[in-house]
Amino acid sequence: MVEGEFKIVFTGPMGAGKTTAIAAISDEPPVSTDVVNNDRVAFDKELTTAGLDYGHIALADGAAVRLYGTPGQLRFRFMWDILGNNAAGIILLLDASQADALVQLDAFVDAFGAGKRSPIVVGVGRAAAAGALPLDAFAQRLESRGLTLPVFGVDVRRRDDVLLLVDTLLCLLELGDRRTA
Amino acid sequence: MSAGPRFGRVATGVAQKQLEALAQTTPGVVSAVLLSSDGFEVASLQVGSAGAARLAAMGSSLSAIGSAIAREAGIVECTRMIIESDSGVVVVMGIPDARPPLSLAVIAREDCVLGQLLWAARNCCVTIARAFRE
Numbered sequence: 001m002v003e004g005e006f007k008i009v010f011t012g013p014m015g016a017g018k019t020t021a022i023a024a025i026s027d028e029p030p031v032s033t034d035v036v037n038n039d040r041v042a043f044d045k046e047l048t049t050a051g052l053d054y055g056h057i058a059l060a061d062g063a064a065v066r067l068y069g070t071p072g073q074l075r076f077r078f079m080w081d082i083l084g085n086n087a088a089g090i091i092l093l094l095d096a097s098q099a100d101a102l103v104q105l106d107a108f109v110d111a112f113g114a115g116k117r118s119p120i121v122v123g124v125g126r127a128a129a130a131g132a133l134p135l136d137a138f139a140q141r142l143e144s145r146g147l148t149l150p151v152f153g154v155d156v157r158r159r160d161d162v163l164l165l166v167d168t169l170l171c172l173l174e175l176g177d178r179r180t181a
Numbered sequence: 182m183s184a185g186p187r188f189g190r191v192a193t194g195v196a197q198k199q200l201e202a203l204a205q206t207t208p209g210v211v212s213a214v215l216l217s218s219d220g221f222e223v224a225s226l227q228v229g230s231a232g233a234a235r236l237a238a239m240g241s242s243l244s245a246i247g248s249a250i251a252r253e254a255g256i257v258e259c260t261r262m263i264i265e266s267d268s269g270v271v272v273v274m275g276i277p278d279a280r281p282p283l284s285l286a287v288i289a290r291e292d293c294v295l296g297q298l299l300w301a302a303r304n305c306c307v308t309i310a311r312a313f314r315e
Contacts, residue, residue: 038221
């Protein structure tokens with residue numbers, strides 16, 4: 001198994017559930033930098049992350065994971081770069097009920113090195129919502145670009161769903177280690 | 182991408198005048214941006230629109246992280262942050278009780294007198310706060 005301490009970054013557009021996902025699995029209440037959201041047109045919710053989220057989990061096999069969440073809006077792009085630096089892996093969360101979810105998929109995958117710098121696992125939420133894009137659409141979009149990244153349907157409020165994303169990322173890291181060993 | 186929210190025209194006008202007054206009366210002030218807590222420019226001085234948008238987003242991240250650190254350290258409320266380098270100073274200050282929550286970011290040259298800058302920026306914040314409460 002993988003050992004040591006890992007930095008994992010949760011990213012994705014506004015309202016995809018990054019803060020919720022970190023809160024669902026962190027051993028301690030996460031540090032959050034939520035502020036009043038004035039842009040209700042972009043996404044109708046009360047609060048939004050302006051700085052970062054931070055949480056921590058100790059895994060059963062002795063590995064520890066530091067969890068960082070980015071802000072979702074493009075104007076906070078500089079925080080993506082700051083937080084993405086030295087990340088062992090990226091968890092990209094998307095909202096299948098948003099009309100531009102596939103555009104967001106491309107944008108975030110590109111911003112975080114298209115899986116070449118560090119592995120990316122994609123978690124798609126609200127796939128059961130009316131009019132939502134099917135899960136396949138996300139995998140096909142990646143395939144059309146020659147990318148094979150794991151894509152899961154998730155409810156980020158569920159601890160097990162979020163842990164599935166983290167476990168998958170750790171498996172990819174372990175595979176990567178074996179290949180380079 | 183949306184164009185972002187609109188803020189009250191009267192209050193924004195007052196804020197713009199206050200930023201101009203701050204720059205005129207305080208030696209060393211280079212530019213300033215009044216920003217919302219979620220990173221939108223409300224008013225700005227001498228930075229250009231792209232610069233103001235970037236500074237607004239960065240200022241709001243700093244503000245949010247400053248507040249989180251203050252909470253973590255048990256000193257509760259972060260009221261201002263000072264970034265100093267050999268060639269200048271950036272001050273980010275909360276506007277007390279503004280609705281929506283706002284901060285002021287001021288950039289000054291290294292030859293400014295920090296105490297004077299902080300005092301002037303504070304006064305500017307208080308006047309802006311009044312405009313955004315009415």
